[in-house]
Amino acid sequence: xxxxxxxxxxxxxxxxxxxxxxxxxxxxxxxxxxxxxxxxxxxxxxxxxxxxxxxxxxxxxxxxxxxxxxxxxxxxxxxxxxxxxxxxxxxxxxxxxxxxxxxxxxxxxxxxxxxxxxxxxxxxxxxxxxxxxxxxxxxxxxxxxxxxxxxxxxxxxxxxxxxxxxxxxxxxxxxxxxxxxxxxxxxxxxxxxxxxxxxxxxxxxxxxxxxxxxxxxxxxxxxxxxxxxxxxxxxxxxxxxxxxxxxxxxxxxxxxxxxxxxxxxxxxxxx
DNA sequence: AGCGGAACCTGTCGGC
DNA sequence: TGCCGACAGGTTCCGC
Numbered sequence: 001x002x003x004x005x006x007x008x009x010x011x012x013x014x015x016x017x018x019x020x021x022x023x024x025x026x027x028x029x030x031x032x033x034x035x036x037x038x039x040x041x042x043x044x045x046x047x048x049x050x051x052x053x054x055x056x057x058x059x060x061x062x063x064x065x066x067x068x069x070x071x072x073x074x075x076x077x078x079x080x081x082x083x084x085x086x087x088x089x090x091x092x093x094x095x096x097x098x099x100x101x102x103x104x105x106x107x108x109x110x111x112x113x114x115x116x117x118x119x120x121x122x123x124x125x126x127x128x129x130x131x132x133x134x135x136x137x138x139x140x141x142x143x144x145x146x147x148x149x150x151x152x153x154x155x156x157x158x159x160x161x162x163x164x165x166x167x168x169x170x171x172x173x174x175x176x177x178x179x180x181x182x183x184x185x186x187x188x189x190x191x192x193x194x195x196x197x198x199x200x201x202x203x204x205x206x207x208x209x210x211x212x213x214x215x216x217x218x219x220x221x222x223x224x225x226x227x228x229x230x231x232x233x234x235x236x237x238x239x240x241x242x243x244x245x246x247x248x249x250x251x252x253x254x255x256x257x258x259x260x261x262x263x264x265x266x267x268x269x270x271x
Numbered sequence: 272a273g274c275g276g277a278a279c280c281t282g283t284c285g286g287c
Numbered sequence: 288t289g290c291c292g293a294c295a296g297g298t299t300c301c302g303c
Contacts, residue, residue: 077280112279127298172296217296260276
């Protein structure tokens with residue numbers, strides 16, 4: 001489900017609600033989410049730790065806890081956090097943290113793809129270590145991106161989805177960024193001119209910032225803050241607009257598959 | 272090395 | 288109404 005704007009929206013909401021709370025207890029209803037430690041280790045390590053900060057690398061959430069411990073969470077397609085003032089029964093709640101002040105933080109994941117890791121050194125965790133800069137980072141610039149794409153034979157849509165080249169972009173924003181850049185999703189990295197690479201960098205920063213401002217995009221199921229939805233949906237220009245008119249040139253928007261994932265684009269505006 | 276496709280799961284929607 | 292297939296904001300793994 002979530003890409004950078006959605007993950008950051010979730011983090012902002014969590015920070016408003018659970019920062020400096022102590023984890024009093026943890027209930028685990030399904031063990032599969034915990035990847036690099038045993039369930040017992042997970043519980044014992046987290047118990048009585050304070051949530052000092054919540055940060056992000058790409059689409060990973062990084063919970064900084066007291067005693068130099070970090071909990072790393074990836075929501076994949078459907079992971080969600082709910083915050084309740086009392087214990088509730090909710091379908092697909094699989095990990096429930098009881099926090100001080102009687103707050104219950106529940107991890108909910110209908111498709112069960114999400115992951116949890118515990119570590120003292122997040123940057124040494126292989127999942128985090130390979131994640132590239134995201135477009136909102138000032139170091140994501142022409143020099144960096146050009147060096148990563150200019151020799152690539154992959155199409156630019158796939159390049160934008162490659163988290164080891166640029167992080168935080170997923171299937172929705174990849175299409176939106178390419179439309180904003182006037183670049184065909186079929187073009188390979190090699191075929192891009194310097195100017196086009198510049199355009200993609202600018203469009204990435206612009207779209208992700210704007211989407212974040214509107215708390216992300218809700219098409220199917222994204223929500224944060226116990227069922228609030230993202231407002232960027234109404235600003236989407238190509239995604240889910242198959243067969244509708246391009247807002248710039250009135251040509252019908254096309255929908256195709258690349259790497260078995262939907263790409264939306266305007267074949268007149270995007271060359 | 273690099274690719275496409277399957278796998279991981281559940282839910283929803285559209286067509287027949 | 289019911290069944291069946293396609294599809295879903297992601298990533299990894301496997302086989303060619």
